[in-house]
Amino acid sequence: MNSIVEGHNLSIKTQSNDQNETSFSPESDENLIVERIYNAVMEQRLAPRTKLSEAGLCKTFGVGRMRVRRALLLLSSQGIVDLRSNRGAYVACPNKAEANDVFAARMLIEPPLVRQLAQNPNGNSLDLLTEHIALEDTARAQNERTEIIRLSGEFHTKLAQSTGNKFIARMMRELVTRTSLIVGLFGSSKNASCPDDEHTNILDAIQSQNPDLAERLLVSHLEHIQNGLDMEALQEPQNDLAAILGSN
C-alpha cells in the first residue's frame, strides 16, 4: 500500500541536494526529512491530500517518532502540510481562493524583484541562473517529468536567491512551493508549469539590463501559468488512492 509514503518516492532523488537549499538552518538533521518531503511536493510526486502517517515516515527515514513529528510541524508552518488534530498530517490542498492569493502575491513581489536584478545585476548569481536554464533544457530534452517540474519552479526560487537576500529568497521559496501544489491540482493540459523558453527570455532581459522588458516578460509569464489553470478542476474529490494511482 501507498508506496509513495513508504519510502519509494521519497528516498530516491537525493542527487539534487547540492545547490537548491534556501532557508533551513543547519540546526539538526530533521531538516533532511523536511527537505525530502519538500522536494517530493515540489516535483508533484506527493499529491495534495496524501496522508503522511507518522509510522510510515519513521520507517521511511529510519528515525524516531519525535523527529518525524517535528518535521511535520515545520512543514505545516510552511503551509506544505496540513495538520489535523488527532487525525494526522496531509499534504496541503490549496483551494481556489488560496491559489488566487498565491498568484497575487507573486504578482506583487516578482516584478520589482526582476526589475532590481536587471538594474544591478550580480555577475556570480546570474551565472548560476544560466547554468540552471541549461539544466532545464536537458531535462526537457530527455522528457523527465518530475525534473522539469522541479526545475521550472526552482528557476523562480533561484531568481530570488540571486538577490543575495535571505528573506526575499525564503518568501519566494514558499510561494513557489505552493504554486507547485496549485499547478498539480488545477493544471489542465499537459503544459507542465512553464512554457519552454520564457525563462530564457527573462534572464536575457535581466542580463541586458532592461528592467522594463524583464518585468513585462515576467508578468506575462506568470499570467501564462495562471491562465493554464482550470480553477473548476478536481478540487475536493481527489482522494488518496486516486492521487497515488494517477501519479505513477
Add this chain to the structure above:
Amino acid sequence: MNSIVEGHNLSIKTQSNDQNETSFSPESDENLIVERIYNAVMEQRLAPRTKLSEAGLCKTFGVGRMRVRRALLLLSSQGIVDLRSNRGAYVACPNKAEANDVFAARMLIEPPLVRQLAQNPNGNSLDLLTEHIALEDTARAQNERTEIIRLSGEFHTKLAQSTGNKFIARMMRELVTRTSLIVGLFGSSKNASCPDDEHTNILDAIQSQNPDLAERLLVSHLEHIQNGLDMEALQEPQNDLAAILGSN
C-alpha cells in the same frame, strides 16, 4: 531571577489578543505560547539574546515540556528564536547584514503594496487602519512605551492584512517582527521606531487614491526608520543580564 522569562512580562498584556493575529491556524493551543512570546518580542520586552529555558516557559504557561518545545520550534522557523543545539533557545539577535536584508526586503515589497491599496482601496480594511491610528495616538498621548512600539509595527502588518491576501500578510508580519528586533538592537535615540504622523499621512494618501504619493511617503518613512539606526551599536556585547536590567 530573570523575571521576564518567569512569567511576569509574558503573562500580562493579554488584553490585545483580539485583532492582531495574522497567520496562525487554529490547530492547537501551543499557538498561544507562540503568540505570547511573539508579542513580547514585538513590544521589545524580550531583548535579543535572552535565554528562553524550557523549564521556565513550562512554569510560566503551565504546560508540558512538549508543548514548549514545539512552540520554540515554530518560533525558530519564524526567525524569532535561535535554537542552539544542546544549549537552548535564545531570542534572535539579527546582525548588521540581516538588518540590511530586512530593510531591503521591505523596500521591495511595501511600495507595490501601498500602490495597490491606493489603486483599489478596500473600504472595510481601511476603516480598520483608521481605528488603528487612533489607537496609536492615544498610546502616544499616554506615553505607553511598549504599546507604542507594538502599534507602530502593527500598522505595517495591518497594511498588508488589508489586502486580504494571507501570504502577503504573513510575509509582512515576519519582516515587521524582525524590524522590531532590529530597532531594539540598533535604535539609537529615543525615537521609538516610527515618527509621529507619517503613518497618518500614508493612510491619507491611500484613502485619497494617490498611489504615487503613498509610495513616496512610505519609502521615506522606511528610510527614516533605517536612518534612525546606529549600525555600529551594541551588536554582540549585550548579554542576558544587561538586557533584562536595561529593559525595566
Add this chain to the structure above:
DNA sequence: GAGTTCACGATTGTAAACAATTTTTGTCAA
C-alpha cells in the same frame, strides 16, 4: 438491503523516565 451501534485495531497526543550534553560550582595548585 440500508442504516445504526458497538467493539476492536490503528494512529495520534501526552507524560514520564532515561541518556547525553552543557553549565556551574568547588577545589587545588601556581
Add this chain to the structure above:
DNA sequence: TTGACAAAAATTGTTTACAATCGTGAACTC
C-alpha cells in the same frame, strides 16, 4: 588572585510507555 581541573547540578535531547481519539468492520435492528 588567577587559572585549570573535576565533580555536581541543571538543561536539553531521546526513547519508552501510556492515554485518548479516530477509522473500520462486524453484528444487529428496522
